[in-house]
Amino acid sequence: MHDLVFGWRTAVLSVAALVILPIAGGLWSTLANRTANRDLALLLVVLVGVFTPWLIGFAGFYDRWRWLTFLPVAVPLLGPPLLWLYVEALVVGETPRGAGRHLLPGLVQFAWLLGGFVLPLDLKNRWADIAMQPGDLVFSLALIVSFAAYGTASWRRLVAYRAALAQGRSDDSRFAARWLTRALAAGALLAAIWTVYALWDLVRPLDYKGLMGLYVGVAAIAVYLAIEGWRNAALPFPPLRDLTPEPPAQERDWAALGQAWREKIRAEGWHREPDLSLRRAARRLGANTGYVSRAFNQGLGQNFSRTINALRCEEVAERLTSAPAGAILDLALEAGFSSKASFNRAFRERYGMTPQAKRRMLEGLKS
Known part of the structure; x- marks a missing residue:
């Protein structure tokens, strides 16, 4: 054997x-x-x-x-x-x-x-x-x-x-x-x-x-x-x-709607919610998902995620010079980002530079 x-x-x-x-x-x-x-x-x-x-x-x-x-x-x-x-x-x-x-x-x-x-x-x-x-x-x-x-x-x-x-x-x-x-x-x-x-x-x-x-x-x-x-x-x-938007029933002025809805989301602070979805935003705006999706994609030239992340980046940029140097990540989390990586990626896409470079640029303009 x-x-x-x-x-x-x-x-x-x-x-x-x-x-x-x-x-x-x-x-x-x-x-x-x-x-x-x-x-x-x-x-x-x-x-x-x-x-x-x-x-x-x-x-x-x-x-x-x-x-x-x-x-x-x-x-x-x-x-x-x-x-x-x-x-x-x-x-x-x-x-x-x-x-x-x-x-x-x-x-x-x-x-x-x-x-x-x-x-x-x-x-x-x-x-x-x-x-x-x-x-x-x-x-x-x-x-x-x-x-x-x-x-x-x-x-x-x-x-x-x-x-x-x-x-x-x-x-x-x-x-x-x-x-x-x-x-x-x-x-x-x-x-x-x-x-x-x-x-x-x-x-x-x-x-x-x-x-x-x-x-x-x-x-x-x-x-x-x-x-x-x-x-x-x-x-x-x-x-x-659940991610597929409902088709809009008719054509609209998508650029005007997109800008108006973007400003509404900014004013209400909804962009600060890390898990904000197209469906939830559309319900609050009193529209269906197809209208909101078309307004952002066709009217503003960017999808829902880029639209919301741009609002978050703009909020961070507005607060950069008034916050301590080490608090950039805190600002990002308060603005609705869920991670440092997603924030850095979105910020570079929005401004073409890192948050630190943006801070230096803003401080230079002030001086």
Whole structure:
């Protein structure tokens, strides 16, 4: 009987699995963003399954228990659609209709592996010689296509969501579009690593150890998604439908309306509310969201977020010379900004300089 050997390869992959699986369990039971977090939990389990054959293989499990050959746990075709479903659930607020059909290629891959796994031991080698190699090639090519298709769809959804956030929220920088950007970047990196290894293996077949780099990469990206996904599990995501303005019923003098409503918001101090939304502002102005959105976009040439942040920057600028030098961040928070980063970005966009440079300029004009 072969002895089990727990070398560095098994240790690296085991540590990754021990980090990922408890987090996946926590994500599954999280109440906030419940549907999305369950999609992410499933994705993490799938990624652990992808490198599990290497984890146990390097330890000698297959040599000791030959019946484990073709253990059907590595189903990477489930990965890209699950990442897309995660994005959809966060952005749209619900699972897309007919989502199950996107998992069918992965289920076919699972059935293919299961068919080899349940064969009698004396037939497994013959099955590997006849069918497994061409099957692996087909599934590898399908995975590359899947990465490209679902990655593109996810990125387009994120771009649309970012635009909608800027149209419908004054605090759009608070929300998790940045986390989704990093998650999709991790998915793109995984796709690139997998594609390189798949093409390399096609041109010059790699042995078991030669593929170790791929599975270390899978494990590392899965650990990143697990930790960052847990950190951002409860981050608020306004549903896309709530960010879409109602269409205006008729044409108006949008420039005049935009200026009047901008001044009304300034006079009432509504811009100081960090979570001011287009819907809330429109209700207070006695108009629908379509009118207000059109007035700012078409009349003033800027979206809702830029309009409100410009008012906040103007308030800070008015108070710069009368406040102590170290109180700029306090002024920004009082004006409605939720972070130093969003304030600095908006201030530079409004005035073309940093707050400190603006202070020096104003003090120079006074002297």
